[in-house]
Amino acid sequence: MTEPATARGLPAGADTVSVLAALRWGLARDLAIAFRSRNELVVQLVFFVLVASLFPLTLAPEPGTLAMLGPGVLWVAALLSSLLALPRLFGRDFDDGTLAQVALSPRPLPALVSGKMLAHWLVTGLPVVVLAPVLGAAYRLDAAAGALLAASLALGTPILSLLGGIVGALTLGARGGSGLAALLALPLYVPVLIFGSGAVAAQAAGLSASPHLSLLAAGLLLAGMAAPFAAAAAIRIALD
Amino acid sequence: MGINWFRYASPVSFLPLARALAPWFLATAAVLGGIGLWLGFGVAPTDATQGDAYRIIFIHVPAAWMAMFIYVVMAGWSALALGYNTRLSAMMAQALAPTGALMAALALWTGAFWGRPTWGTYWAWDARMSSTLILLFLYVGVIALRGAFDDARRADRACALLTLVGVVNVPIIYFSVRWWNTLHQGSSISLTAAPTMAAIMVTAMLVMTFALWAYCIGVVLWRVQAIVAEREEGAPWLARTAVAR
Numbered sequence: 252m253t254e255p256a257t258a259r260g261l262p263a264g265a266d267t268v269s270v271l272a273a274l275r276w277g278l279a280r281d282l283a284i285a286f287r288s289r290n291e292l293v294v295q296l297v298f299f300v301l302v303a304s305l306f307p308l309t310l311a312p313e314p315g316t317l318a319m320l321g322p323g324v325l326w327v328a329a330l331l332s333s334l335l336a337l338p339r340l341f342g343r344d345f346d347d348g349t350l351a352q353v354a355l356s357p358r359p360l361p362a363l364v365s366g367k368m369l370a371h372w373l374v375t376g377l378p379v380v381v382l383a384p385v386l387g388a389a390y391r392l393d394a395a396a397g398a399l400l401a402a403s404l405a406l407g408t409p410i411l412s413l414l415g416g417i418v419g420a421l422t423l424g425a426r427g428g429s430g431l432a433a434l435l436a437l438p439l440y441v442p443v444l445i446f447g448s449g450a451v452a453a454q455a456a457g458l459s460a461s462p463h464l465s466l467l468a469a470g471l472l473l474a475g476m477a478a479p480f481a482a483a484a485a486i487r488i489a490l491d
Numbered sequence: 492m493g494i495n496w497f498r499y500a501s502p503v504s505f506l507p508l509a510r511a512l513a514p515w516f517l518a519t520a521a522v523l524g525g526i527g528l529w530l531g532f533g534v535a536p537t538d539a540t541q542g543d544a545y546r547i548i549f550i551h552v553p554a555a556w557m558a559m560f561i562y563v564v565m566a567g568w569s570a571l572a573l574g575y576n577t578r579l580s581a582m583m584a585q586a587l588a589p590t591g592a593l594m595a596a597l598a599l600w601t602g603a604f605w606g607r608p609t610w611g612t613y614w615a616w617d618a619r620m621s622s623t624l625i626l627l628f629l630y631v632g633v634i635a636l637r638g639a640f641d642d643a644r645r646a647d648r649a650c651a652l653l654t655l656v657g658v659v660n661v662p663i664i665y666f667s668v669r670w671w672n673t674l675h676q677g678s679s680i681s682l683t684a685a686p687t688m689a690a691i692m693v694t695a696m697l698v699m700t701f702a703l704w705a706y707c708i709g710v711v712l713w714r715v716q717a718i719v720a721e722r723e724e725g726a727p728w729l730a731r732t733a734v735a736r
Contacts (some may be wrong), residue, residue, distance in 0.1 A: 352546070426638075426640075431635055439660050481656055
């Protein structure tokens with residue numbers, strides 16, 4: 252329980268400084284924790300690879316079928332592995348009381364939350380983005396489609412972390428655990444899934460993928476702007 | 492012209508109002524529903540292309556409208572609940588959720604029955620069907636989140652926030668699914684163009700719509716009485732007001 256001291260130790264100053272300091276603190280702290288529990292990150296990545304490799308085993312592994320299903324399957328796998336990592340975001344900090352102390356800090360809570368969400372994406376989303384083209388090759392996607400898949404995941408998975416953050420904060424202290432979080436989060440993820448896998452499908456059909464990527468980027472901006480405030484509000488509700 | 496609306500923000504003054512209004516709305520729903528079904532199934536002519544199967548729209552279309560509209564109303568009550576921290580607003584949102592879920596389920600179910608003879612399949616991954624299905628999941632999510640807390644006030648505020656996040660997403664989901672795939676026939680009724688269906692069919696559909704409106708309002712007012720009775724159990728004022736059953 253040494254976190255409050257760290258929170259108090261942040262430099263005081265102008266509002267922008269305060270926001271950035273809070274963001275940096277949340278980011279650095281969660282990255283440090285993630286680095287110290289590397290095992291779990293590996294488990295989450297293996298889960299992603301495992302889900303993606305189950306589909307060729309259950310479907311007919313013909314090259315044409317695989318290339319057609321690949322983007323969608325990899326997107327669903329990315330979504331499930333993001334869901335698996337959801338409790339890491341706020342759950343433990345809530346259980347051991349850290350979150351209550353963090354919320355007492357004079358620093359703006361949405362900025363602290365943004366830092367945590369960014370850290371969450373860096374350790375759970377970014378590896379998926381990097382791995383996806385490799386798995387894409389196993390699905391017989393060509394290099395261009397693999398790169399496009401990675402680009403769509405790079406724009407889309409941060410939205411999953413942001414929306415997941417709201418749901419994770421809402422379900423703090425709730426009965427029902429991860430099943431409840433999945434029930435709340437998955438419907439909200441649907442547009443990301445559609446545009447993300449749609450980008451690769453559009454390219455495969457000879458159309459431009461840029462509308463899909465633009466919409467994903469717009470979604471990322473919207474979520475990045477609003478989700479930290481919603482998650483901070485949800486944390487305040489949970490701590491009341 | 493002063494009706495003090497905030498007076499009714501208190502369960503104490505709202506409960507008698509709800510008790511007085513609910514039976515009227517339910518009676519209206521029964522009368523209009525009878526007329527609408529008679530018009531729809533007895534008077535309206537058989538459709539030239541779809542045969543008698545089209546008659547399901549007299550239930551299907553109003554239910555789909557209500558499913559979408561109730562979510563927006565629920566979001567409105569949720570915004571009031573978070574903004575003013577009024578208990579009754581949250582109770583209204585709570586009372587609306589099961590009715591909204593019922594309407595979404597009804598729209599999907601009747602749609603499947605209509606799809607079988609017309610499209611040749613109970614289910615197609617069509618834009619409106621998929622977005623209505625996701626709407627149903629959103630309703631179920633709100634109900635499940637409510638059930639996950641013991642503290643009613645905590646549940647109120649968490650559900651209100653979730654509903655508001657959901658209502659931002661509903662149009663995004665709708666348009667994303669719509670661009671993705673569309674098989675559903677276009678709307679036969681819009682505010683900007685003349686309806687492409689016979690006047691008697693429109694009349695029957697509108698009567699059914701008003702019947703469902705009245706049903707939803709009546710049943711929500713009924714349910715909110717039960718919620719008040721449950722939450723305020725043991726409160727002296729509730730003992731003085733005979734509890735509605």
